[in-house]
Amino acid sequence: MRPEPSEFAFHWGLNPETVFLNHGSFGATPLAIINEQRRWQDWMELEPVRFFEELLPPALVESRQALATMLSCDPDDLALVENATSGVNTILRSFDFKPGDEILVPDHAYQACRNAIDFVASRNDVNVVTVNIPFPIEGPQVVIDLLMESVTERTVLAMIDSVTSPTGLRMPFEELTQALEEKGVAVLLDAAHGIGMLPLSLADLGASFVTTNAHKWLCAPKGSAVLYVRKDKQEHIHPLTISHGMTFPLGETTRFRHEFDWTGTRDPTAxxxxxFVIEHLSSMYEGGWPAIMERNRSMVLEGRALLCDKLGVSTPCPDSMIATIATLILPNSGAAGIPLHDPDPLHSRLLERGIQIPVWSWPSPEGRYIRISAHLHNSREQYEYLAEVLIDELEKE
Ligand SMILES: Cc1ncc(COP(=O)(O)O)c(C=O)c1O
Known part of the structure; x- marks a missing residue:
């Protein structure tokens, strides 16, 4: 018998046959939001020219305003992009590197973003300095010490995560940003796991650049993310797609706004x-977004504690380094050493038994990991079921 999801799960159209413990990879969007997006698509197709010329510009102003309220920043410092990968690429492809410059990046970084760093580094004769961060880890200070001691006078940019993908670590990004920016190192915060997962206050944070996905923890439709660029950096940053904005008369606005507001015809309804997304989720749960984030964090901590207990493994990081995803190191590493891009057979076996959850072997810090997620649709019973099935499957290895 599959365990029941939470009492909020009816808001989503998730397959009832699947125990969905991977909100972290691609998010999941409630039905009412999908319907709202379809309404916008209907308007777009009813009168395409009026939609793009009259309806869309004020709609995007409202969207940036709603995001800015949640992110505590000036809406004019935000650009809408499709996803965090695009946000990271936008900065890297615009950044003015000189030969011999250094980019700092922890080994826990998301591989797609690391690829983008390697690409620009090889084109510009820039060195990539990888900072190895242990996992299991004692606490956030370890991260701060290791990163800060790797800064040299040639370090111009550091890409750090708000929460790491393979290891699910909530990084001490506030302290790191402050320390790095103070040393003249521009911080690119990869907050793919950010808005809707943990409180972000971008004006106070002081990072040069932040990108965060709305389609993960905010539960927006896919293709919806935001890029923050601090005012003093805006004149150097251009969208990946150069379009009309580069020459359009400025009027009341900035070149940054013009360039990012139009990057060619596409479906902008996400x-x-x-x-609507921000309001809809907020109305689902008493206390709104702050309470949702608290609830999801408590849920994942509870899930992690019960899994560690039943599997007989220890928690690889303190609770303070957990947001709403948590990675465990699998006790039986029978299949460790599987190349990064190959599927782990354990993932498929868990899926056969109705559980959708990521399992992967990571090269550095080396280990075979499983990562749980918690959003409003998840229930404690789902983690209990995972523990039961996982023990059974690991015994077969
Ligand atoms: C840390 C991190 N960065 C970037 C991404 C990429 O997000 P997207 O595919 O939405 O661009 C992810 C996705 O899981 C991630 O975890």
């Missing part, structure tokens, strides 16, 4: 619904 951005148009953002004010």
């Amino acid at each position: 951005w148009c619904v953002l004010p």
